[in-house]
Amino acid sequence: MAVDSAVMVLDGAKGIEPQTKKLFAVCRKRGIPILTFINKMDQPGRHPFDLLDEIERTLGMTAVPFNWPIGEGSGFQGVYDFQNHHVLFFERTAHNQRRAPMTVDSFPNARLAETLGDAYRPLQEEIGLLKGAGTAFDRTRFLTGELTPVFFGSALTNFGVGPFLDAFTQLAPPPGPRHSSRGAIEPTDEQFSGFVFKIQANMDPQHRDRMAFLRICSGRFEKDMMVHHARLGRKIRMTRPHRLFGRDRETIDEAYPGDVVGLVNPGLFTIGDTLSSDSSISFDPIPHFPPECFGRLRTQDISKHKQFQKGLQQLEEEGVMQIFHSPDQIRREPVLAAVGELQFDVVISRLENEYGVKTSVDRLPHALARWIVGDPAAIAAVYWPADTIRLLDRQGRPVMLFMTDHLLAYCIKSNPSIKFVLREELEQAGP
Ligand SMILES: Nc1nc2c(ncn2[C@@H]2O[C@H](COP(=O)(O)OP(=O)(O)O)[C@@H](O)[C@H]2O)c(=O)[nH]1
Ligand SMILES: [Mg+2]
Missing domain, CATH: 3.40.50.300 (P-loop containing nucleotide triphosphate hydrolases)
Incomplete structure (x- = not known):
């Protein structure tokens, strides 16, 4: 149930x-x-x-x-x-x-x-x-x-x-409605709809594939059905759907509202994606927490560069952490941004066990990250206090790290022409 x-x-x-x-x-x-x-x-x-x-x-x-x-x-x-x-x-x-x-x-x-x-x-x-x-x-x-x-x-x-x-x-109550761009979608609605709430790589060491977890919100899910992928703006086929229980998986033919279906993810899905037979539906984004812990990730295994990059990308897609890079090429180590301390250990152990790369993290004293939005010339002209760190996210958007609320407030006040936003605010505002 x-x-x-x-x-x-x-x-x-x-x-x-x-x-x-x-x-x-x-x-x-x-x-x-x-x-x-x-x-x-x-x-x-x-x-x-x-x-x-x-x-x-x-x-x-x-x-x-x-x-x-x-x-x-x-x-x-x-x-x-x-x-x-x-x-x-x-x-x-x-x-x-x-x-x-x-x-x-x-x-x-x-x-x-x-x-x-x-x-x-x-x-x-x-x-x-x-x-x-x-x-x-x-x-x-x-x-x-x-x-x-x-x-x-x-x-x-x-x-x-x-x-x-x-x-x-x-x-526990039965599955309820979910809010979308077209208002509430009821579990009793006939049209199929669902959203991806979790991605996990290497769940099964024998398969080494990435699983996307789809929560069904309305209608009936059928193996091999064609659905609309809202973010990609195209139709995809629902091949090889699975039911997952602990470490076990089995293929299924159909599923209903409230069910969770595992889809082997060939890089098609990210967290929050809407899948539906109705191309006009897009569910509200899934909230995420702003990172509070930062650290530089070091690796000694220079020869494992490719595995290292692949691991980082997959773990970031899963939402385990975010990766920032220095804008200049002097410091090559990526900066990990995590919601909690524990995630550093998760990253280190998964990089070692699943990708064969030994790493360590040097903690940074910073506690806040803000994306910087505004006229590039105005951003370039900002005088940043010494304790801040200037970085870029995977899409090349500028991010600043601050040690305290106080310092962030000071920077906001001294730079009225630019905006300091959280990732959620950035993504809600659109690309
Ligand atoms: N004595 C006792 N140990 C438990 C119980 N449940 C879990 N543990 C043990 O506690 C340890 C940590 O597990 P737990 O605290 O549940 O996991 P966490 O979510 O990672 O903190 C493991 O060694 C478990 O076997 C319990 O009911 N009694
Ligand atoms: Mg515990």
Whole structure:
């Protein structure tokens, strides 16, 4: 079943991590409902109240627990399920063997007290506190992303995952409409439409091909159908469509709204492309984050120049990072622009594993990038402060790196005749 909903997985010891916030921002922008799974309850972690509080404070979402952990770390005994009024027992031993759930309709409960021992009293108190706090589940607020149902469990030991997925299929809404140049496209619309939301190279080391992931928005997708490619302005044939699950892929004959289809990508697709049987449709662009981390990418393998360039181009097409170059030929190393620190490691390890090129990154202290738009003569005449770096993107458009908001604001103020824009603003304004 296809759904329009996201799962936020938190580490019970770490809570909200920087990448969680970024992904959350995407969901917020699109009003996608979020279910939360707090993982690793079998290990020492933070108190559940502390975690709920962090979700509410940092993400501004009401967090409503659907189950509640009993005991913590090595004393973790299971969860109390508020919906079904039963306790699911966690068993550390016995090859995942599960004890039958115990029905607990009300508290206090003598039988449960006896079963849980020392863990009973805190559970009873915490459930009392939750009842008192009185945040009830509200479907409307869930659908608008203002409220998230929260489930505690342990993925590694497959504890609480099944009940979570059951709740997910119950709660998550079916695929909704998507905004396009011609207004909302409903999943029930007859004309086929979809958009590319992800590209990945070398998914399968045996095939070494690039896969474009197409999300179907309306109509019926059929193998070998001819569709209009909005950005290229021409028709293409949908050959070799795949269904992907983890590392497995199988070819398919048809697909429906909400489904994701993998297309082997011979360089035809980029993220955000619209495919449709109606040539007048073009879906709104996919939002992306401005880069915040920059570094010069060095390689010692001079002999691998071709592989190095190919790797960089493919990783940039996937949206892993962006590549900038110096306008003069003195500094040859490209500058990587990434949304998070982790992406540098991804680039280095993928260049090595998939393209056979060893690299390293020298971090730059800069934190902001802006495209410079204006009369070329005016741009050439700008006096740039010493801490800025002048670069070009792949299309040869000028980009400046700044270390601080303060310095950027200063440059904007001293150069009223030119514009400092984000990539999104640049692309919305058209080429
Ligand atoms: N004890 C325990 N370890 C887990 C659980 N889920 C994942 N891990 C382990 O945690 C490590 C990091 O995985 P995880 O935090 O899920 O991935 P991340 O998304 O890259 O942070 C891996 O070694 C996993 O096997 C769990 O429920 N319990
Ligand atoms: Mg982790």
